[in-house]
Amino acid sequence: MSAFEVVATLAEFGDSDRLSVDYDDRAVLIFRVEGRYYAVEDLCSHDGQPLTDGQVVGHALECPRHGARFDLRTGKALCMPAIEPIPVYGVRVEGSQVLLGPAADALPGSGVGTPGTAESTLPIASATGQCVVPPLPPEATSGVDPGRSDAVDEGQMLEALRGVIDPELLINIVDLGLIYAINLEEQVAKVEMTLTSPACPAGPQLVQQSKQALERLPGISTAEIKLVLSPPWSPARMTDEARDKLGIF
Numbered sequence: 001m002s003a004f005e006v007v008a009t010l011a012e013f014g015d016s017d018r019l020s021v022d023y024d025d026r027a028v029l030i031f032r033v034e035g036r037y038y039a040v041e042d043l044c045s046h047d048g049q050p051l052t053d054g055q056v057v058g059h060a061l062e063c064p065r066h067g068a069r070f071d072l073r074t075g076k077a078l079c080m081p082a083i084e085p086i087p088v089y090g091v092r093v094e095g096s097q098v099l100l101g102p103a104a105d106a107l108p109g110s111g112v113g114t115p116g117t118a119e120s121t122l123p124i125a126s127a128t129g130q131c132v133v134p135p136l137p138p139e140a141t142s143g144v145d146p147g148r149s150d151a152v153d154e155g156q157m158l159e160a161l162r163g164v165i166d167p168e169l170l171i172n173i174v175d176l177g178l179i180y181a182i183n184l185e186e187q188v189a190k191v192e193m194t195l196t197s198p199a200c201p202a203g204p205q206l207v208q209q210s211k212q213a214l215e216r217l218p219g220i221s222t223a224e225i226k227l228v229l230s231p232p233w234s235p236a237r238m239t240d241e242a243r244d245k246l247g248i249f
């Protein structure tokens with residue numbers, strides 16, 4: 001017999017897309033996405049932080065701590081720095097009541113509501129399984145007036161790149177000293193950047209987010225990001241503020 005139990009009512013969602021409940025002695029988040037409901041444990045598999053305030057894009061939930069993303073439907077980790085999945089639960093809605101139970105006993109798609117909508121999402125993984133990073137939030141281009149149509153200068157490009165945060169060190173890539181060169185040639189931004197180590201697992205994510213951040217600026221049609229490993233990065237390239245944050249004197 002299924003162990004589904006009532007954990008909430010639909011009215012408790014109010015206007016929100018999520019609801020925190022206790023189930024099986026665990027904190028669980030129930031999400032409402034396109035009329036369907038999904039439940040995941042409120043615990044990031046990367047470093048055990050709550051996912052309560054994470055942004056949802058399509059069916060991807062982003063950890064607010066270091067930016068890992070998880071598929072709400074399967075719990076699968078979609079982006080570094082998380083590798084392990086998070087637990088998912090089955091959701092049923094009966095009348096006005098919301099019930100949780102084992103994922104294996106869930107209705108198809110784990111959600112309820114309008115059939116056939118579960119796959120109408122933003123792409124979150126390519127055919128090769130490589131993570132596709134959803135667009136950066138608007139604040140990633142803070143300091144830049146989106147209404148401008150003239151060409152941007154180097155300062156504005158660097159300001160946009162300050163919206164790209166190294167997920168391990170939690171410091172933006174400009175203040176980390178990862179940007180070696182930047183210029184704009186006929187609406188093509190050309191950037192040379194490095195990584196804190198050649199094996200940095202966040203490298204592809206940082207490159208892709210840098211490209212997105214620049215291509216959102218007016219006057220830039222394409223951003224070409226070239227990774228260079230020489231000269232190698234060292235903490236001496238960081239700003240004083242970044243060094244302070246990391247406790248390096």
Ligand code: FES
Nearest residue numbers: 044046047063066
């Ligand atoms: S705690 Fe979630 S990504 Fe690090």
